[in-house]
Amino acid sequence: MxxxxxxxxxxxQFMQKLRHGDEVAHLITLLxxxxxxxxxxxxxxxxxxxxxxxxxxxxxxxxxxxxxxxVSGDFGALPFIYGTLVSSALALLLAVPLGVGAAIFLSxxxxxxxxxxxxxxxxxxxxxxxxxxxVLGIFVLVPVLRTVVMPFxxxxxxxxxxxKGPIYGVSMLAGGVVxxxxxxxxxxxxxxxxxxxxxxxxxxxxxxxxxxxxxxxWQVVVPFARVGIMASVFLALARALGETMAVTMVIGNDPxxxxxxxxxxxxxxxxxxxxxxxxxxxxxxxALIELGLVLFLVTIVINxxxxxxxxxxxxxxxxxx
Amino acid sequence: xxLKTSITSIALGAVLLVLGVCAFVDSPSAAPAPTxxxxxxxxxxxxxxxxxxxxxxxxxxxxxxxDLQFNYQSIGSGGGIRQIIAxxxxxxxxxxxxxxxxxGQAKTKILHFPTVMGAVVPTYNIQGVxxxxxFTPEALAGIFLGKITKWNDPAIAGPNKDVTLPDxxxxxxxxxxxxxxxYVWVDYLSKVSEEWKTKVGKNTSxxxxxxxxxxxNEGVSGLVKQTPGAIGYVELIYAAQNNMPYGKVKNSSGIxxxxxxxxxxxxxxxxxxxxxxxxxxxxxxxxxxAVYPIASFTWLLVPEKxxxxxxxxxxxxxxxxxxxxxxxxxxxxxxxxxxxxxxxKETKAISQVQ
Amino acid sequence: xxLRTGWRKIVNVVMLSLTGVCALFTVSxxxxxxxxxxxxxxxxLNWAFFVNLPAxxxxxxxxxxxxxxxxxxxxxxxxxxxxxIGFLGGVYLAEFGGRTFCFIVRYITDLLNGAxxxxxxxxxxxxxxxxxxxxxxFAGGMALGVMMIPIAVRTTExxxxxxxxxxxxxxxxxxxxxxxxxxTVVVPAAIRGIVTGIMLTLARVAGExxxxxxxxxxxxxxxxxxxxxxxxxxxxxxxxGLSAYDDxxxxxxxxxLVLLALVLAANIGARFVVSRGISFRRV
Numbered sequence: 001m002x003x004x005x006x007x008x009x010x011x012x013q014f015m016q017k018l019r020h021g022d023e024v025a026h027l028i029t030l031l032x033x034x035x036x037x038x039x040x041x042x043x044x045x046x047x048x049x050x051x052x053x054x055x056x057x058x059x060x061x062x063x064x065x066x067x068x069x070x071v072s073g074d075f076g077a078l079p080f081i082y083g084t085l086v087s088s089a090l091a092l093l094l095a096v097p098l099g100v101g102a103a104i105f106l107s108x109x110x111x112x113x114x115x116x117x118x119x120x121x122x123x124x125x126x127x128x129x130x131x132x133x134x135v136l137g138i139f140v141l142v143p144v145l146r147t148v149v150m151p152f153x154x155x156x157x158x159x160x161x162x163x164k165g166p167i168y169g170v171s172m173l174a175g176g177v178v179x180x181x182x183x184x185x186x187x188x189x190x191x192x193x194x195x196x197x198x199x200x201x202x203x204x205x206x207x208x209x210x211x212x213x214x215x216x217x218w219q220v221v222v223p224f225a226r227v228g229i230m231a232s233v234f235l236a237l238a239r240a241l242g243e244t245m246a247v248t249m250v251i252g253n254d255p256x257x258x259x260x261x262x263x264x265x266x267x268x269x270x271x272x273x274x275x276x277x278x279x280x281x282x283x284x285x286x287a288l289i290e291l292g293l294v295l296f297l298v299t300i301v302i303n304x305x306x307x308x309x310x311x312x313x314x315x316x317x318x319x320x321x
Numbered sequence: 322x323x324l325k326t327s328i329t330s331i332a333l334g335a336v337l338l339v340l341g342v343c344a345f346v347d348s349p350s351a352a353p354a355p356t357x358x359x360x361x362x363x364x365x366x367x368x369x370x371x372x373x374x375x376x377x378x379x380x381x382x383x384x385x386x387x388d389l390q391f392n393y394q395s396i397g398s399g400g401g402i403r404q405i406i407a408x409x410x411x412x413x414x415x416x417x418x419x420x421x422x423x424x425g426q427a428k429t430k431i432l433h434f435p436t437v438m439g440a441v442v443p444t445y446n447i448q449g450v451x452x453x454x455x456f457t458p459e460a461l462a463g464i465f466l467g468k469i470t471k472w473n474d475p476a477i478a479g480p481n482k483d484v485t486l487p488d489x490x491x492x493x494x495x496x497x498x499x500x501x502x503x504y505v506w507v508d509y510l511s512k513v514s515e516e517w518k519t520k521v522g523k524n525t526s527x528x529x530x531x532x533x534x535x536x537x538n539e540g541v542s543g544l545v546k547q548t549p550g551a552i553g554y555v556e557l558i559y560a561a562q563n564n565m566p567y568g569k570v571k572n573s574s575g576i577x578x579x580x581x582x583x584x585x586x587x588x589x590x591x592x593x594x595x596x597x598x599x600x601x602x603x604x605x606x607x608x609x610x611a612v613y614p615i616a617s618f619t620w621l622l623v624p625e626k627x628x629x630x631x632x633x634x635x636x637x638x639x640x641x642x643x644x645x646x647x648x649x650x651x652x653x654x655x656x657x658x659x660x661x662x663x664x665x666k667e668t669k670a671i672s673q674v675q
Numbered sequence: 676x677x678l679r680t681g682w683r684k685i686v687n688v689v690m691l692s693l694t695g696v697c698a699l700f701t702v703s704x705x706x707x708x709x710x711x712x713x714x715x716x717x718x719x720l721n722w723a724f725f726v727n728l729p730a731x732x733x734x735x736x737x738x739x740x741x742x743x744x745x746x747x748x749x750x751x752x753x754x755x756x757x758x759x760i761g762f763l764g765g766v767y768l769a770e771f772g773g774r775t776f777c778f779i780v781r782y783i784t785d786l787l788n789g790a791x792x793x794x795x796x797x798x799x800x801x802x803x804x805x806x807x808x809x810x811x812x813f814a815g816g817m818a819l820g821v822m823m824i825p826i827a828v829r830t831t832e833x834x835x836x837x838x839x840x841x842x843x844x845x846x847x848x849x850x851x852x853x854x855x856x857x858x859t860v861v862v863p864a865a866i867r868g869i870v871t872g873i874m875l876t877l878a879r880v881a882g883e884x885x886x887x888x889x890x891x892x893x894x895x896x897x898x899x900x901x902x903x904x905x906x907x908x909x910x911x912x913x914x915x916g917l918s919a920y921d922d923x924x925x926x927x928x929x930x931x932l933v934l935l936a937l938v939l940a941a942n943i944g945a946r947f948v949v950s951r952g953i954s955f956r957r958v
Contacts, residue, residue: 025854026771032763033772033780036824040787043821046801047794069528070499071521101697109691110698118702120946125705127942129882131909132931135916136708138547139924146548166470166490169548170533184701212687235789242791244885245913253497253534264533269793269885274536276797277366277889278400278499280423280525285403289797296794303789307782336874340751362896362903364809376731376895383896390896392904408808539918546919562733563919654733 044296051290053283062290068255068271070280075287077294079255083172083265084295087247088240090176090261091183096233098180099187100222103229106188107195108217119192126185134249137178142169142250145177150262165260168252173261175251179243183236190235194228195221227309234306238299244269268295360387363635366394367401367414368501369538370556371619374437374654375414378647382639389635395537399499399525405431405622411632413622417504417525418601430625432673433600434640435618435663436647437656438589440580441505442567442615444560445552446545447472448487454568455480455577458614461570462514464491464552466521467531472550480577494544494553497534499525505617506554509605554615557581558655572614573606584613585657593660600667616657626675633674640671709935716932719925729895729906735922739930741897742906745812746881746934748898749891749907752816753823753880758873761827765869768828769835770857781832788825795822796886804890812898812905815891819880826879830872834865871945878941882934884909908934 054062054075065076102122106115146169153163198221206216222229252264253274268291279285372395379391396404398415405413406427413431416439424431443456460476463469469476473486496503504525511518521527533548535541538559545553546565557580560567569577578584588607596602606614621640627633644667648658659667727738764784768777799818804810838861846856862869892904893914912930915923 021855022853025857026767029763029767029771032760033767033776033828035760036764036780036787036828037783039821039824040783042802043787043790043794043798046798050797050801067528070526071524071528098697098701101694102701105691105694105698109694118698121702121705122698124939124942125701125708127878127882127938128705128708129884129909129934129938131882131884131912131916132708132712132935135912135927135931136711138543138916140711143547166492168492168533170544181704188698188701212683214687214690215683218690238789242789242793244791244793245909249913249917253536254529254532266534269791272793272797273885273888274497274534275399275499275526276800277396278398278403278525280399280403280406280499281426289801292791292794292797295791299789299791300786303786304782307785336877340747340754342747360899362894362899364892364904366892373732377734379895380731392894392896394893394895394904407805409804409810536917539914539920539923542919543917558733559919565919 044293047289047293047296051286051293054287054290057283062287063294066257070284073281073283075283077268077291079257080266080268080271080291081294082257083175083251083255084241084267084269087172087175087179087251087265087267088237090172091179091240092233092237094177094180095184095187095236099184099232099236100191100229102184103188103191103195104217104222106192108213108221115192119189122185122188125181126189130182130243130245133178133182133246137174137246137250141178142174145169145171145174149173154262161259162261165258165262167262168264170250170252170264171262172251172258172265175247175265175267176261178246178250179240182243182246183240186236186239187229187232190232191225191229194225194232197228198224227312231306231309234302234309238302238306241302242269242295242299244273248273268292360390361631361635362390362392363412363632364392364394364410365401365412365414365621366396366404366410367622368398368416368619369395370398370416370439370441370500370502370505370617371414371437371656372538373558373562374651374656377650377654378643381650382642385642389639391639395539397496397498397525397537398501398504401501401622402525403499405624411627412624412636414620415504415525415622416501416617416619417508418603418620419622427624431622432625432670433620434623434667434670435600435620435659436643437651437659438585438604438616438618439656440557440585440613440616441502441509441554442557442560442580443552443570444542444545444555444565444567446549446565447489448549450484450486451566452484453566453579454484455571456568457571458510458513462510462517465493465495465510465530465532466514466517467493480571489550492548492551493529493532494535494541494548494551495529495532496526496537496541498536498540500537501525501617501619502538502554502556503527505605505615508603508617509615512606561655570614572610572612573608574610574612576610578611578613580613580616582652582655582657584611585616586660587611588613588616589618589657589660589663593662596663596666598670600663600670618659623674625673637671637674640674641668644668709939712928712932712935715925716928716930719929720932724926724929728897729911733920737922737926739906739908739911739926741894742908742911742930743933745891745894745898745905746907746909748812748901748905749816749819749887750877750881752812752901753819754873754877756817756820757823757827757876757880761824761873761876762831762869764824764828765831765835766857766862768832770853770861784825784828787821788829791885792822792883793885795819796888796890799886799890807902809902810890810892810904811902812891813901815887815905815907816901818886818890819883822880822883822886823876826876827873830875831865831869834868834872835861837868838864867948871948874941875945878938881941882909882938884913 063077066078067074067076150167157163202220203216206220247267248270254264255266272288375393398417401413401415404410472489478486507523511523535544538555541553542555542559545551569579571577587609588604592602592604604616644664724738726740730737795818799814803814846860887910893910894904894906898905908930912927915927
């Protein structure tokens with residue numbers, strides 16, 4: 001036992017608290033919280049050291065290389081970066097108008113009970129597992145795209161480089177559409193909260209000077225909430241970038257860069273899922289891990305930006321965080 | 322409030338109960354366990370090419386030996402090679418034999434054991450065409466190089482005078498994963514097309530000039546079945562089991578041959594007599610009139626030295642069973658039996674597994 | 676009424692109707708998914724599905740009993756990692772922490788939340804599968820567990836913060852120490868929110884496929900213990916869905932229905948128990 005007489009005042013206080021459990025509780029919970037940081041750091045560290053080979057061999061050229069050739073050991077990330085960015089951009093292009101439009105309806109027009117009910121249903125969409133989106137993509141979305149949508153686009157807009165080329169069904173377009181459906185609930189959910197938090201005085205002021213409901217919404221309320229809406233877009237983007245299963249089942253899995261949306265493509269997450277268990281040779285496996293690291297860093301940056309935006313606006317008190 | 326709290330507690334209790342039951346359902350200490358306590362799990366992974374016959378074999382073998390479970394996952398030959406090199410599975414499977422470089426990467430020596438022979442067929446989905454098409458080597462190479470883009474191209478239409486081919490785009494489907502089936506296919510293309518050999522080469526995973534990627538033989542057949550105008554290469558049984566048409570291929574004697582037991586067996590006839598000791602051999606484009614040119618052995622990859630003696634015995638016993646009783650099941654699934662000479666040589670080689 | 680006013684009125688009606696169309700479109704997507712799975716999955720649900728093991732390729736009559744149990748085991752493992760760290764971490768953030776450190780922890784938790792699930796799989800592969808030299812339920816469970824942590828932390832913290840200050844002050848006034856207050860007063864008051872948060876995060880990781888592809892791998896038989904590869908519903912749906920066998924497609928639909936039903940039940944249950952989410956109110 002500790003000789004209490006020898007202890008200084010502070011240590012004695014510590015011992016007393018220890019017996020009462022406060023410091024223990026503090027310590028245990030602190031360890032738990034700290035372990036989250038430890039796990040995240042370990043995650044980045046493991047990704048980093050396990051891609052040493054391609055980093056040394058290719059350096060920054062890795063991000064510019066267009067060839068992914070396991071036979072000759074030439075690995076370039078550009079087709080996957082392209083596929084990931086374009087499919088996500090396409091998803092945003094489709095989901096943002098849809099999502100903001102629905103959010104406006106739910107916050108401005110719908111009666112409260114209907115709004116709550118519909119929002120609840122839409123938030124359930126976010127809970128549907130990715131692999132289910134994937135199988136529905138294969139059996140429903142891709143045939144519809146192939147037989148109806150793509151021929152229509154080719155017929156009407158075929159002069160644009162985006163709609164040229166043979167129609168397979170599985171394609172960048174399919175990937176973008178599936179992602180759009182998956183991320184739209186996030187945009188709706190956050191945008192709706194943000195729009196609801198706009199003070200009613202803003203709307204009343206606009207209506208008082210003779211604006212129509214739409215003009216009041218579009219020209220006053222939405223700009224007021226635009227920062228929060230942008231944050232929701234960032235979050236949706238981060239989710240789209242990391243999405244694996246649904247994308248790999250409909251995007252065609254071809255590592256080529258093609259302007260046409262009808263052509264198959266390949267995303268970072270999809271190639272890792274397909275080739276990880278069989279990457280023969282350490283360079284191949286580590287090239288895939290390096291792709292994973294790139295993806296992770298990109299999602300960190302985007303998430304970080306979104307969080308900063310939300311924090312900044314919360315502190316300003318303009319929107320709900 | 323109280324109602325909601327009670328509901329929460331009940332729900333939580335139900336979830337915990339279910340999870341707890343799951344945890345104990347198959348633990349060794351549970352009394353009415355679905356498998357006997359001492360059931361040993363042997364993990365293997367690899368080729369999708371022989372998956373139908375392997376899954377049948379392992380199922381039958383488990384009925385004979387309920388204390389043994391061979392868990393085989395068809396993730397592609399590339400995966401089989403990778404996992405056996407890394408030592409994360411007990412045995413691998415591939416239809417593209419390991420290269421010397423790959424063998425050098427493994428910590429222990431890996432032995433190849435042929436199991437069956439099969440054929441890789443060109444399967445297609447063309448509207449209005451359910452007949453068998455004749456494919457020349459030049460046509461196949463041209464299609465997969467992306468140079469022949471329409472079904473009514475003369476290179477395809479030429480040997481198929483009695484079929485009206487539509488003016489439809491060809492959708493090439495290949496493997497997105499590392500595949501022995503790919504290896505067999507590109508091995509054949511490399512032999513018949515100089516351009517293919519220099520431009521693309523042969524490996525379990527290649528840089529495809531064109532096409533969509535499907536995962537496994539299952540994925541390629543699925544994609545071809547779903548996509549009008551598609552052509553893909555799959556193991557014979559996948560096309561047959563899914564009622565998909567597949568074409569004849571012109572062999573080195575100039576005859577269009579359909580893949581079946583006889584033509585695949587003929588393909589191996591020459592190799593059987595001159596089989597190398599490590600069993601790594603290619604039988605594509607073999608000589609002979611009745612030969613189907615895109616045929617291959619498929620191998621199990623077994624480490625020479627297995628530390629767990631129970632596992633070693635299980636694997637060795639299975640290999641012997643496979644060479645005797647197992648061979649009787651293969652023809653029902655359209656795989657060809659191993660030639661007698663190969664069986665004899667292999668039976669001796671099994672003793673190498675320590 | 677001037678032409679301009681008339682135009683503005685038309686624009687008003689058209690745009691507002693469009694927003695209604697957007698909302699209905701999104702809602703109908705969910706009903707479509709549900710309806711499709713109920714129809715196709717419901718047709719294929721039979722006793723064999725729940726009780727049988729997978730049959731050899733091409734043969735009918737197989738089931739997914741091992742995958743259902745496998746998913747259960749993986750979730751149990753995930754909870755063993757995710758629940759303690761998530762709960763205790765949330766307690767720290769709500770009750771004990773200082774400003775800067777809390778900010779860092781929250782920020783990093785959010786970053787971890789946004790990490791792609793495939794990256795979690797790579798992580799578990801490098802730190803568990805490679806040293807152990809085989810795939811295992813343990814590796815899969817750990818990958819899922821790490822994914823559970825961020826949501827568990829956040830919901831725990833929010834629920835604890837929602838407990839009124841009055842309760843805490845009352846307990847402290849009676850002489851309870853800090854940890855006793857938290858353990859016996861605050862946590863029980865917040866328990867509903869905490870438990871439903873955990874159920875929500877369980878539902879989320881139940882549907883994850885990517886992290887399991889090269890950690891838990893898959894298994895055609897019953898998986899014993901925690902060290903063997905193990906089948907799971909999402910991975911089976913993925914494998915069967917991609918194939919060309921009609922029988923496998925039917926099983927994939929059935930599995931999809933089961934999985935979706937469980938996930939939706941957990942989500943709906945959670946919302947019912949804790950009327951969460953910002954309900955309609957204009958500030």
